[in-house]
């Protein structure tokens with residue numbers, strides 16, 4: 001089937017559907033990697049994961065092995081392809097650590113943290129013209145960071161990251177600003193940051209140690225849809241709502257809205273009866289955290305006004321096209337969706353927290369995150385089941401998936417599907433545009 005035929009939209013009828021081969025075709029998956037992932041800004045990691053010189057973290061980003069490290073000489077972060085310039089072995093073979101140099105385990109070529117080749121066993125065998133400076137580790141063509149979030153692009157000609165982020169920037173800024181107030185507040189209220197952070201410097205929101213990683217036997221786009229799908233909350237997550245109810249939390253249904261942010265990015269913002277570690281107390285958090293959370297909420301609202309109120313009170317799932325979500329609800333997590341193969345995705349979730357936080361609040365944050373969004377929590381396994389069943393259904397012979405909900409709504413509801421339609425349209429445009437360039 002031609003890419004142009006994969007989406008059917010009939011405006012007068014308010015009908016939008018995509019063909020399910022988009023979830024099952026190997027050929028389409030290859031095209032996505034080449035035409036979408038190779039020409040987007042992709043989230044790699046967070047500056048707070050490499051706080052000291054020589055720190056490094058290994059990642060796979062759109063099927064390519066990478067690692068990033070903080071230079072021993074300049075303190076800057078660089079993102080490298082994880083492949084030796086000799087014969088290709090992966091250089092970085094641990095998920096994280098700290099090193100003065102990187103030595104390839106195969107024939108022991110050695111690189112410094114800026115990627116320069118500094119050691120070659122039996123170098124004389126390469127002859128007098130061998131020039132080590134030509135065989136340094138290769139950096140990704142583009143790397144930029146925004147408020148601590150490190151992105152890379154395999155496309156040297158891509159627009160700057162700040163332009164690419166478009167309207168998503170305002171939301172990242174608002175979350176970071178609220179975290180900044182929270183960190184100052186915690187540092188002030190307990191004097192020294194209480195061992196939860198360094199108390200000063202670095203991005204306001206930091207990634208906590210420990211990443212949740214899990215696989216889903218489904219196409220990556222199904223988790224994109226699911227991660228900003230307000231429609232499924234009640235039916236799919238009945239277990240979680242029952243759990244809240246059992247803890248005397250009032251579980252009135254969420255209400256909210258959706259906003260398109262340009263370049264395929266979008267956000268849903270909604271009320272929730274559950275608590276938010278920044279900063280909305282609810283009974284499931286227990287009485288110990290209440291004074292801190294109430295005081296923090298007051299401080300955020302007084303310093304940031306309306307934005308502060310939204311950050312304290314409302315939940316949001318912010319999508320940064322093509323595969324990153326900031327899930328800011330019961331806790332705040334970065335969800336990165338790796339398109340491993342057509343029928344399988346790897347998911348990484350990194351928990352974010354203000355760089356200094358009161359221990360009682362940190363405790364409810366961690367519990368709240370693990371309880372809801374962790375791979376063994378009360379939400380994620382239900383989502384995994386839903387997505388894997390969609391993937392199975394995609395091979396059934398029923399050919400089209402319907403994304404028409406809210407087509408005629410003037411104010412897009414959070415339970416509508418406009419955000420998904422916009423995602424799919426951009427997806428198709430990118431596949432088609434690259435096809436046109438090749439022709």
Ligand code: FES
Pocket residue numbers: 084085086087088089104105106107108109
């Ligand atoms: S492949 Fe790395 S030294 Fe040979």
Ligand SMILES: [Fe+2]
Pocket residue numbers: 226232233236237379383
């Ligand atoms: Fe869900």
